[in-house]
Amino acid sequence: MNKVVALLTPLLRFATRSAEVLQRARAPRRSMGASRLPASMRILAALAGLGISAGASAACNKPFKFGVGDPLTGPSATFGIDQVQAIKWAVEDINAAGGINGCKLEVIIVDNQAKPDIAITTTNRFIQVDKVPVIVTAFSNVVKAVAPIVNREKVLLLSVGANSPAIAKMGDYVYTTFPLADVDMNALPPYLIKKHGKKRAAVLYVNHETGIEGSQVFRDAFKASGGEVVLYDSYEENRTDFTGLALKVRSTNPDVIHIQSVVSDFPAIVSQLRQLGITTQVTSFQTAFNTKMIQDLGAASEGIIVTSMAPGVDQNPALVPYLKRWQDQYKRLPNGLPYTQYWYDSAYIVADLFRWVEANKLPATGENMRKALLAIKTFKQPLSGPVTFFENHTVSKATYFWQVKGGKFVMIDKSDL
C-alpha cells in the first residue's frame, strides 16, 4: 500500500479538477452524442453510414466515447497494461468492421494505479470533462470507491474482472460483466473435496475487497461440503514478508492452501511457503492464472490449481487468432489471459449499448445506456462466451479449473453453472 500519497490525495483531486475547469474554459464543449441535427441531416447521415462497408467514417460528427480506468503503473500494472491492450485492439477491430452505424468508437484510457483515491479523481474527470456515459474499470477496491460517484451522476460503470460479491449491491449503475466470487468460490471447494480428496483447508486472503468477500465464500462453501477450515487469516496488501503467516500455515497442517490474492502477493506467499518446506497443494482464483507467476516461481509453481471464468482454446476457437496476435506483437501470452478476454469483449458490449441507444433514438446518457443493458440482457462475447445480465446485477458462467503442469497451465476440469 502506497503510504506516500497522503495529504496529496486531495491536492491531486483538485489538481485534476482544475484541469477539468481550465479545459472547459479553453476548449469548446463537446456534447456526447446528444446531437440536435435536423431530421433530414440525420437521415442522410444514417444512409451515409449504411453505405460505408469498410471502416468507420471520419466525417461522423459524433464519435462514441467511453472511459477506461485501469492500472498502467503500480503493483497491479502487470494485469492492467495487458487488459488495456486487449480493449484497445477490440476498439480497433470494431471500428474496422464499421464502428457504430459508421461512427467511430473511441476509448479514453486513464491510469489509476488500481488505487481508490486516484480512481475517484479520474472518474470525476471522466464524468465532468469527458462526459462519458459508460466507464469500464476493474479491481474491487476501485469499484467500491467510485460506486457512489457513478450512482450519483448516473453514469454506467462496467466492472470487468473485479469479483467481490459486494459489487452486486453497489448501486443501480454498477454492473459486472465478470462472474463474482460467489460463482467460482462456490465451485472450487466441492471440486477440491470430491475430486482431490481434500479435507483441511487453510485460507489466506488480502485485506481488502478483492480478498475479504471471496475468501468468505470459499470458507463457507468448504465447510458446507464437509471440509474443515483450519486457518482463516489475512494480510495487508503491501506486505512482502510472509514468514510468520507461512509458519502459522505450517502449524495448522492443512492439505490445501487457498490464497485469495491480488497480483504480486501470490508469488511472494507461495515462494515463502515453499521456502519453509511446505509442499501442500496451493489453490487460488483467476488472478493467479498468469504465466508470469509461473516464471517467477519456477518449479515452485508445479501443481497450483486456479479457477478461470473464461473458456480456453479448446472451448473457443476464436481464441486462436487472439493468442497469435499476442505472440506476434509481444512474443508472449498476456498476463491474466482470461481477464484480457473479458476486457476485449467489454468493448463489444459497449458498442452494442451505443447501437441500441442510437437505434432507439435516445441520447447517449448513462441512464439510457443502463436501459440498453437491461433491454439487451444477453450479449455475444467473441472471446469469453455469451453473458447474461441478471436483475440482481450478477452474471453467471461456467467455472474452469486449470493446473500448472510442466510449467504450463493445463485445463483439468470444468464446473457448469
Add this chain to the structure above:
Amino acid sequence: MLSAPILLQLLWTGLAMSSAYCLFAVAFALVLKVNQVWNFAQPALFIAAYYSMYAAWQGAGLPTWVGLALSLAVTVFLAALLEWYGFRVFRNRRSASLTFFIFTMVVSQLAVSLAELFVGTDARALQSSVMSPIHLVGVVAISEWDLLALATTAVLMLALWLLMSFTRFGKQMTAVADNPELAALYGINVSRCYLHSMMLAALLVMAGAYFIGTKAAIVPSSPLNQFLIFAVIAALIAGIGRVFAAGVAAVALSLFQAFSILVIPSRWQIMLVYILIFVCILLFPQGVRRNPRRLAAVEPAPVSQTSVPQP
C-alpha cells in the same frame, strides 16, 4: 498445533529473521550512544544501501561482490555526509533536539520520495529469486539464507565488540560517548569519532538491508514505516549507551512477534510492537537516561577542593 516441531521451526525462523533487526537496532543504538542523536535518518541509509545494491545487480547486472562494495561505499559516504553536513552543523549551532528530529525525519522522507521517483512504488527484491535452498534438519526447515544471516550477524557483532572494547578506535568512541568535552581535553578528535560511529552504523545497516532484500521484496516506504520503529524500541528498552543490549532487545522483540502468530491473526502482529512502546513508557517512568549517573561518575572531585584556593 503447539507441537515441538512447530515451536522449534518458529524459534529457528524467528531467530534468523531477527538478524536484520538486530543489525538495525545496534546501528541505531551506536549512533545514539556516541553521537547522542536519535538517528531517524537511518531509513535513508537503508534506502541508499538497498537501492544501490538493486541498481548494481538488477540494473547493471554487476557481480555480487562489486554490488556489495559499491553499496557499502555509497552508504558509508552518505552516513559521513549526514554527520559532517548535518549533525555537526546543528550541533555547532546548539540546536534543540527538535531540530535534529525534524532534520532526520525529513532526510528519511527525502530518501523515500527519491526512491519512489526513480524506482517506483512497486515491491522490489534484491535478487530475481528469493528462494534459497533448504535443508531439513530433523523436523526443522533450515534455509541457506537463515544460516548466512545468522552467521554474518554473529560475526559483525563479535567484530564490533572487539572493536569497541579493545581497539583505540573503539575506546575513543566510548570516551566521546561518555563525555565529549573531557574526551577533547584528552586529545581525542571528537568530530572524527562521530564520523566513525556513523560509518560503522552504515556498515551494519547495509548488511541488514542485504538480508532483508534477499528474503523478500520491499517498497521504498518500508524502511521508514516498518523497520525504524523496531530499532527505536529496541534502543529504548536497552537504554541509551547500551549498544549490544539493543541488539539483544531486537532479537527478543522479533522472537516475541514470531511466536505471537500462534495466538493472534497475522495482521495484528505489528500492533504488539506499538503497544510495547506504551508499556515501556509506563514501566520505565525514570526514562532511559543513564547519562546523568555516568556523568556524575566522571565529574571532577568536589568543587570545594579545586575551585576554592587553598590557603
Add this chain to the structure above:
Amino acid sequence: MIEYLSVLAAMALINVVLAVSFNLVLGYGGLVSIAHPIFFALGAYASGLLARDLGMPVPLAILAGGAIAMISSFALSVPALRVSGDYMVITSLGFQLALVHIITNVEFTGAAGGLTGIPSAFEGPIRGQLGLFAIAVFAIACVAIVRWLMHGPYGRAVTAMRNDEQALESLGRSPMAIKVMLFAMACGMAGVVGGFYAHHFLYLTPEQFGTFASTALLTMVVVGGAATTWGPVLGAILITLLPEAIRFLDMPISVMAPAQGVMFSVLVLIFMYLRPQGLLGGARAGGGVSSWYGSRAERRVNGGVKP
C-alpha cells in the same frame, strides 16, 4: 474557474488550520510530536461514521469528531509527557503508525478501501462554495484564537515553559498541565477540521494520514515560521499552491506524488540550514526553529554537556 478556485481555497484553508494547530504543539509548545495528521484522521473518520451510520446531523458530527480527537490526544500526551519530551517523539510515531494500521485493518472504517458514502455538509449546486465559506469561518476563528491566546498571559507561560521548565515549576505553574492542554487544544482543532474535510470531500483513505502527511505539515510550519501567528498560515497556503505549479509540467501520476515528496523535504532542509526562523519568523519576532535556542528543550539530547 470558480469551482477550481473554491476547491483549491478549501484545501488551503484546511491546511491552514492544520498548520496553525500543529504550530501550537511544535512551535509554541516545543513538543516533539509528529502524530498530528492522525488527529485530523480521527476527527474525519469519527465525523463521517457518526453522520453516515448513526444519522447524526453533520454539524454535530463534526463537533463530535473534534471532541473524539481531543480526548484521544490525552492517550498520547499524558503517558509520553509524564516522562520526557524525547519519549514524545517515539511515542507519537508509534501512535500514528498504530492508528493508521488499525484504521486500515478494521472493517467498520472501510479498511484499506476507505470510507465512502459520507453525507455532504451542504447539498445543491453551490455546495462547494457553501462548504468553503464554513471552512473559512473556522480557519479565521482558529487563527484568531491562537493569536489571542499566545499573545496573552497564557502565551507567556508557554514560552516560559519552553525555555525553562524548572523555573516555571518553581513559580507554582505546572508545565505538564500546560503541555497537555496545549496538545488537547491543537488536536481538537485538527479533529474539527477533519470533520469539515470529510463532509466536503466525501472520501477518506487511511493512507492519507501517514508519515508523508506529517512531512507536509512540518514543511508548512518550518517554512512559514514556527512559533509565529502568521507563519503557518503562509506556509500552509504556499505548500498547497506549490504542487499546482508543478502539476502544469504534466507528469504522470507515478512521478507526481514522489516529486512532491522530494520538493517538500528539500524545502524544509533548505530552510533549516539557511533560514531556520522560517519566512515570517525574525530575530525580533523570536519565531522559527531558532526559538528553541537556549531553551531547556535544547539541552536534552546534546549529551547534557553545555559550557
